Amino acid sequence: MQIKPSASIRQNYNEIADLCRSTGEPVYLTKNGEGDLVVMDIESFTRREKMLKLREELLAVEEDRLAGRTGMTPDELDSQLESIIDEVEHGKKSSV
Structure with missing residues (x-):
């Protein structure tokens, strides 16, 4: 720091x-x-914001799972998470 x-x-x-x-x-x-x-710097800020967004999305999915709500198959979830991680790591637009 x-x-x-x-x-x-x-x-x-x-x-x-x-x-x-x-x-x-x-x-x-x-x-x-x-x-x-x-x-x-703006790159670090953007990366941090994307990571926070990913965390919020993962928490929402976990809350849905704990509440018994179903959403997508494991393969669909894996594809979506890979897309989000790729966006965070490389700054690419997610298709999700």
């Missing part, structure tokens, strides 16, 4: 941008010693 004072974003934008891109991790900015903002 990288922590920088908020003034560093104004003074060292390129350095912070390079740090975000090279590590793939967010940089936490503080103001007066307190947490204020989080900065991350």
Whole structure:
């Protein structure tokens, strides 16, 4: 985890941008010693958002399963999950 004072974003934008891109991790900015903002590169942000979406979808499927609702065959589920994982890993549009 990288922590920088908020003034560093104004003074060292390129350095912070390079740090975000090279590590793939967010940089936490503080103001007066307190947490204020989080900065991350767009690729990491997009990947994180897709992973959160996948997690929400998997939780919904698990809730349906626990409630006894049926949806798709194991082969259909496997195909859908492979498509979602491919989208997350490679940024491709899912056909689901």
